[in-house]
Amino acid sequence: MPQRLKASLAPAVKRVDAPRAAKPATPQASQFPSTxxxxxxxxxxxxxxxxxxxxxxxxxxxxxxxxxxxxxxxxxxRPNLIARSLIKRESTIIGVVLPDLDNPFYASVVGRLSSMLTETGRRILLFRSPATDSSDPVLEDVLRYRVDGLILVSSPLSSTFADECVRIGLPVVQLNRTSMRARVSSVVGDNVRGAARIAEHLLRHGHRRLAYVAGQDGSSTSQERENGFTAALRQAGLTLALRETGHYTQDGARAATQRLLSLPEPPDAIFFANDYMALAGLSVARHAFGADIGRSLSIVGFDDIPMAAWPEFSLATFRQPIDAMCARTVEIIQAQLGDIGVAPQRLVLPGELVVRGSVRGGVVDPLA
Known part of the structure; x- marks a missing residue:
């Protein structure tokens, strides 16, 4: 075959240069986190x-x-906090157990605890525990989240739970509640003296038929407030005329107020174990019974939550030192984290009586 024909029949060959090695892509932050x-x-x-x-x-x-x-x-x-907690064998998390967040008092406490613990490099994890006499925080949940310490806000503490926390070396502090557990620290306001101050003011302004609406009958705070109130009455030669239980709920307080004011001889003053119940009772007295609050009927609470100062309530109350209570609680937890063997503390911090328009001798706060 002629050479020219061979060339024409040969397949065309195209020269292709070898591909150059591609430069590696720059790692993206989302794919390769910085270390x-x-x-x-x-x-x-x-x-x-x-x-x-x-x-x-x-x-x-x-x-x-x-x-x-x-x-x-x-x-x-961003630092890997989880990895750090595994290396250090600590989570930097403090568990906070409380009954609920409906009561503004608890919301204030949680807010302050969170801010104060953040300053120490720690965070909080909330656990809810029903406010009953026999309930415990769920220990399995606490351990599952590897908390370094536990703050019980107005929550009960059984001997079983307290002993188990001590056994595993978990620091525990009770805030706004005490127990008979010798190895557990507690921080409370002056419930006894505060309630006595309330009784003294009511007696000074002519009240003689006084009622008390308890929280939970097994609650140390409710018991201490009742003890302080009745002791001041006895010192004046009187006894508690009437008593109800509101279970620290607004529904319970409304029902208790309804029963008290429906009596043939209703009270002329009612002391509720906390503001949350007192506000509910005040509304029932005013709207369902037409009571002249602060004149024919005085109503007092305990805690001084923000709503107590609102002009439509102007609730007289005993102010708890929340900032000081939370600060001391954080100090105790910090000390126990450094040495679980430190001696437990039982602190009672003073508060102050706040007299407003819901009682005789009080006026609506002009700054409210």
């Missing part, structure tokens, strides 16, 4: 210095902290 080593390299410091900068309370200069923070911001770095 403490990356931050240290960018900031020109050691990895241990980076760790100290993200450890609350660690000794680090302001210049060092700023340099590391700038590098972390540039790289989008």
């Amino acid at each position: 403490a080593h990356d931050v240290a390299r960018l900031a020109g410091v050691s990895q241990s210095a980076v760790s100290r900068c993200f450890t609350p309370g660690a000794s680090v200069s302001d210049a060092m902290r700023q340099r590391v923070q700038q590098a972390a911001d540039t790289l989008g770095y």
Whole structure:
């Protein structure tokens, strides 16, 4: 075959250059999270210095902290708290057990505890426990979340639960509640003296048929307030005329007030174990019975929640020192975290009587 024909029949061959090696793609922050080593390299410091900068309370200069923070911001770095907790065998989480958040008093307490614990590098995890005499926080839940300590706000504490916490070395503090457990710390307001001050004011302004609406009959706070109130009456030669239980709920307080004011000889003053119940009772007395609050009938609470100062309520009450109570609770937890063997403390902190328009001798707060 002629050479020319062979060439024409041969398949066309196209020259293709070998592909150049592609440059590796730049890692995306979402795919490859930055590490403490990356931050240290960018900031020109050691990895241990980076760790100290993200450890609350660690000794680090302001210049060092700023340099590391700038590098972390540039790289989008966030410290891995879970990994740190596994290494240190601590979660930096404090469990807070409370009955509910319906009562504004508890919301105020949680807010302050959260702020104060955050300043120490810790966070809170909320657990709800029914406000009954025999209930315990669920220990399995507490342990499952690896909390470092436990604050019981107005919650009961059985001997079984207390002993188990001591056995596993879990720091526990009761806030606004006490128990007979010798190895458990507690921080409360001055329930006895506060209730006595309330009784003294009511007696001074001519009340003689006084009633008390308890919270839970097994609650130490309710018992102490009743004890202080009745002791002051006895000192004046009187006894408690009437008693009801409101179960620390508004429905319970409404029903208790209805029963008291429906009697042939109703009380001329009612002391409720807390403001949450007192506000409910005040509404029933005013709207269902047409009571002239602060004149024919005086109503008093305990705690001084924000709503108590509202002009439409102007509720007289005994103010609990929430800031001081929470601060001391945090101090005790911190001390126990450092040494679980420290001696338990039982603190009673003073408060003050706040006289407003819901009682004789009181006036509506002009600043409310």
